[in-house]
Amino acid sequence: MGLYLTATYPSVRHFIEVLNGVRGLVDFLEIGIPTGNPKYDGPIIRMTHRSAELKGLEAVKVINDYSKYSKAPVLMGYAADYIDSLNEVASVARSVNAVSVLFPDLLFDYPELIDKYVRVMEDSGLRPSFFISSKTPYKLVKRLSEYNPLFIYLGLYAATGIKLPIYVEQNVTTIRGIVGDTFLVVGFAVNSPDMVKSLIKAGADGVVVGTAFIQRMSNLESALSLLKWLRGGLP
Amino acid sequence: MTNVPTHWYNIAVDLPKPLPPPIDPYEGESRIALLNRIMPSELLHQEFTALRYVPIPEEVRDIYARLGRPTPLRRARGLERLIGNGVKIYYKFEGALPGGSHKLNTAVPQVYYAFKDGAKEVATETGAGQWGLAVSIASALIGVKATIFMTKSSFMSKRQRVLFMRTYGATVYPSPSEVTKYGIEALKANPNHPGSLGLAISEAIDYTLQGEGRRYIPGSVLEFVLMHQTVIGQEAIEQIPEEPDLIVGCVGGGSNFAGLTYPFIGARLRGEGFERTRFLAVESKAAPKLTQGRYEYDFPDSGGLLPMIRMLTLGHNYVPPPSHAAGLRYHGAAPSLSLLVREGIVEARAYTQEEALEAGVLFARSEGIVPAPESSHAIRAVIDEARKMPKGSVILLNLSGHGLLDPDAYERVS
Numbered sequence A: 001m002g003l004y005l006t007a008t009y010p011s012v013r014h015f016i017e018v019l020n021g022v023r024g025l026v027d028f029l030e031i032g033i034p035t036g037n038p039k040y041d042g043p044i045i046r047m048t049h050r051s052a053e054l055k056g057l058e059a060v061k062v063i064n065d066y067s068k069y070s071k072a073p074v075l076m077g078y079a080a081d082y083i084d085s086l087n088e089v090a091s092v093a094r095s096v097n098a099v100s101v102l103f104p105d106l107l108f109d110y111p112e113l114i115d116k117y118v119r120v121m122e123d124s125g126l127r128p129s130f131f132i133s134s135k136t137p138y139k140l141v142k143r144l145s146e147y148n149p150l151f152i153y154l155g156l157y158a159a160t161g162i163k164l165p166i167y168v169e170q171n172v173t174t175i176r177g178i179v180g181d182t183f184l185v186v187g188f189a190v191n192s193p194d195m196v197k198s199l200i201k202a203g204a205d206g207v208v209v210g211t212a213f214i215q216r217m218s219n220l221e222s223a224l225s226l227l228k229w230l231r232g233g234l235p
Numbered sequence B: 001m002t003n004v005p006t007h008w009y010n011i012a013v014d015l016p017k018p019l020p021p022p023i024d025p026y027e028g029e030s031r032i033a034l035l036n037r038i039m040p041s042e043l044l045h046q047e048f049t050a051l052r053y054v055p056i057p058e059e060v061r062d063i064y065a066r067l068g069r070p071t072p073l074r075r076a077r078g079l080e081r082l083i084g085n086g087v088k089i090y091y092k093f094e095g096a097l098p099g100g101s102h103k104l105n106t107a108v109p110q111v112y113y114a115f116k117d118g119a120k121e122v123a124t125e126t127g128a129g130q131w132g133l134a135v136s137i138a139s140a141l142i143g144v145k146a147t148i149f150m151t152k153s154s155f156m157s158k159r160q161r162v163l164f165m166r167t168y169g170a171t172v173y174p175s176p177s178e179v180t181k182y183g184i185e186a187l188k189a190n191p192n193h194p195g196s197l198g199l200a201i202s203e204a205i206d207y208t209l210q211g212e213g214r215r216y217i218p219g220s221v222l223e224f225v226l227m228h229q230t231v232i233g234q235e236a237i238e239q240i241p242e243e244p245d246l247i248v249g250c251v252g253g254g255s256n257f258a259g260l261t262y263p264f265i266g267a268r269l270r271g272e273g274f275e276r277t278r279f280l281a282v283e284s285k286a287a288p289k290l291t292q293g294r295y296e297y298d299f300p301d302s303g304g305l306l307p308m309i310r311m312l313t314l315g316h317n318y319v320p321p322p323s324h325a326a327g328l329r330y331h332g333a334a335p336s337l338s339l340l341v342r343e344g345i346v347e348a349r350a351y352t353q354e355e356a357l358e359a360g361v362l363f364a365r366s367e368g369i370v371p372a373p374e375s376s377h378a379i380r381a382v383i384d385e386a387r388k389m390p391k392g393s394v395i396l397l398n399l400s401g402h403g404l405l406d407p408d409a410y411e412r413v414s
Helices: A011-022 A041-050 A057-060 A086-095 A111-123 A138-144 A168-179 A192-202 A221-232 B032-039 B041-047 B058-067 B076-084 B104-116 B130-142 B152-158 B159-167 B181-189 B197-210 B223-228 B229-238 B255-270 B335-342 B353-367 B372-388 B407-411
Strands: A002-006 A028-032 A072-076 A100-102 A130-132 A153-155 A184-187 A208-209 B007-009 B053-055 B073-075 B088-093 B121-126 B145-151 B171-175 B214-216 B247-248 B278-284 B294-298 B309-313 B346-351 B393-398
Touching: A002 A011, A002 A041, A002 A153, A002 A168, A002 A184, A002 B104, A002 B353, A011 A221, A028 A041, A057 B130, A057 B171, A086 A111, A086 B088, A100 B214, A130 A138, A130 B058, A153 A168, A153 B104, A153 B372, A168 A192, A184 A192, A192 A208, A192 A221, A192 B353, A208 A221, A208 B159, B007 B076, B007 B223, B007 B255, B041 B104, B058 B104, B058 B335, B073 B229, B076 B088, B076 B353, B076 B372, B088 B229, B104 B121, B104 B130, B104 B181, B104 B223, B121 B130, B121 B197, B130 B145, B130 B159, B145 B159, B145 B197, B152 B159, B159 B171, B159 B197, B181 B197, B223 B255, B229 B255, B247 B255, B255 B278, B255 B335, B255 B393, B278 B335, B278 B372, B335 B346, B346 B353, B346 B372, B353 B372, B372 B393
Parallel strands: A002 A028, A002 A208, A028 A072, A072 A100, A130 A153, A153 A184, A184 A208, B088 B393, B121 B145, B121 B214, B145 B171, B247 B278, B247 B393, B278 B346
Antiparallel strands: B007 B053, B073 B088, B294 B309
16 A cells, blocks of 8 residues: 655645654555646645645655665656756766656656667666556557556546546556556545455455545544555455 | 447546645544535445446436437538548537436436435536436436536526426526525625626535535536547447547547547557547636646636545636637646646647637528527537648547527627
């Protein structure tokens, strides 16, 4: 199970407190780099970007070793902010012991930069990872899986934290059929152990929790209980 | 013999680039969350499905068959003789359906899914009235009430369509109307507002939110609408005896064009044929989004109630001048079609209504069918292209509707 947090939301102190709290409860962390335009996120995650104490890569750097908190920390940023400085993001990721940088807008807005992105990741000793939607072309999904990514992340809904009446399990199974053995992570609006269970059964290797956790973050105990409860859906 | 297709085709999974997802504007309430309150649930699933082929429910296939699917594919021998250079022209005649246009292909499943959700009433917008008429027919057959917001310029000029929508039991309001806040605001700003599809969409959504048991159903632009229309192209692939060099359709939001072309384009993108086929989308110069629009996130409705989609757009506040081809008076084109135009897979061209109607008259006199003013735009392109093509070339046209309920359009040119 993975957890998404926006770096330094709601404050540097609280962010570090949460990281310490989730140690051992999550298998991987996705650390959002606060941005001025998190366009593919839903209202709650957008709010965390607006309210983060620090912005951009400075926010990420408040921790010098994310691997203390989970096995596979990944940075998540918008490629639009770093289109001319992918190397800089990779270098920061490396310096804080992250293993990849995920750009949710890469495929939608800069598909011509996929090869460059993969090169930058590999040259920096990182693994590529890719965000896709349920409507990503099959040929492209197949091509992404051939880059040997750390994972492919399937967004289950149109935006983070907003459920729609979509047969998400059917979509997971379809994508699983294309990506082969690639580690398939799914997320967006994951909020119950039953949902976790059915997503894993449909073919996901991992699930990411974000909005549901952030909504409870003002009471850390309650947020941590949520994680424990959701873990009940894992095999 | 061609059968009614068993599946709809979802081109998104074969596109050369990913379709950007809908997004919320940066400020304000989530429009994506609003979809839950206004649209039939199955349609939302279809909008985000990862399946290439989506099964058509048997009940819907039965109604398709009852209404006249598969529609005929005919050879336009009269028009060929008129052009006289040995180019072969086929047309898929969607005007053979009871509503007189292709719109029933998506009206039937949309009303069906609304009914399955427990809705008692569907609300929607319409331009020329073809979509409104199709929704009225589907609603009558399935047993729900239909409420239609029709752009005022068309409401005044297409009186027969208003009459027939009411004959089928629908309630029809001219838009801007006095039953929603968006209509009232537009009338306050301009008492002579001619209406626009974008505004009528906002009115239909607002009306849906005002009452219980209502669902909003859209006539074009959204991907599931285009997907439903792919029955046209799937049938055409089976019916046409030779590979077309050119396929032509008109574009308002993109649904009839996509319906005919996407099964062909999809086959090409998968490397399964039609390598030499060109695809030509024809729009009205009154709303030239394909040829002059910007590719960006914009609202599909002028009130900004729906999520933003990335498309070729003239801006959601653009009010096209009144036109007899009201179905083409729309500011944006469906995201998948916009992407295909951007990628150079689909070509685009714009004509004035005079150029189009002149071609419509030629078609009427050579083929015996008065085409819808919208379809006449595509016919204009067929004539212009055919004149340049070598003998033996094959053109396929989507004759998306007949024009027997558009006497206002032909009054000036006949």
